Amino acid sequence: xLATLPPDSIWRFSTLGSFGPAIxxxxxxxxxxxxxxxxxxxxxxxxxxxxxxxxxxxxxxxEVHGIWKHEKMFHKGQMMLCLKVINTNPSAATVAFEVNFxxxxxxAETFVVEGQCIASKKKLKGRRDGLCLGSEEFSNDALMDxxxxxxxxxxxxxxxxxxxx
Numbered sequence: 001x002l003a004t005l006p007p008d009s010i011w012r013f014s015t016l017g018s019f020g021p022a023i024x025x026x027x028x029x030x031x032x033x034x035x036x037x038x039x040x041x042x043x044x045x046x047x048x049x050x051x052x053x054x055x056x057x058x059x060x061x062x063e064v065h066g067i068w069k070h071e072k073m074f075h076k077g078q079m080m081l082c083l084k085v086i087n088t089n090p091s092a093a094t095v096a097f098e099v100n101f102x103x104x105x106x107x108a109e110t111f112v113v114e115g116q117c118i119a120s121k122k123k124l125k126g127r128r129d130g131l132c133l134g135s136e137e138f139s140n141d142a143l144m145d146x147x148x149x150x151x152x153x154x155x156x157x158x159x160x161x162x163x164x165x
Contacts (some may be wrong), residue, residue, distance in 0.1 A: 061089035
């Protein structure tokens with residue numbers, strides 16, 4: 001029976017016949033709307049959850065980066081400020097500083113990081129090294145409010161020969 005059909009009929013059967021162009025258009029429309037709605041959500045999610053640390057302070061070869069993360073996975077729990085401290089020096093350094101949380105112009109909380117030794121060209125990072133700071137004064141909404149700000153004060157860098165274990 002196939003031998004009696006013209007060659008273009010065989011092609012139509014193999015590409016869903018006359019429905020082929022309609023299905024192609026539907027798939028194109030679905031792909032367009034998927035990109036239209038999913039891409040902004042992905043970008044916005046990365047902006048708020050943050051996948052990259054942002055440089056906040058740099059002094060004497062020490063860089064302090066910060067990122068806001070949730071205490072638990074999947075955007076649950078209290079927000080925490082996680083820090084990454086990088087030593088770009090050719091020698092080890094001991095670092096101490098304060099992290100202050102402000103509501104407007106008023107100081108609300110202070111965290112002290114003392115005596116953290118960082119080997120040459122190494123870093124301390126986040127939960128692993130005790131550099132995630134959770135607020136007891138601020139809710140997640142308050143942390144995202146425009147009146148909230150944080151700062152690093154009294155960054156003290158002391159160069160040493162090597163870190164003690």
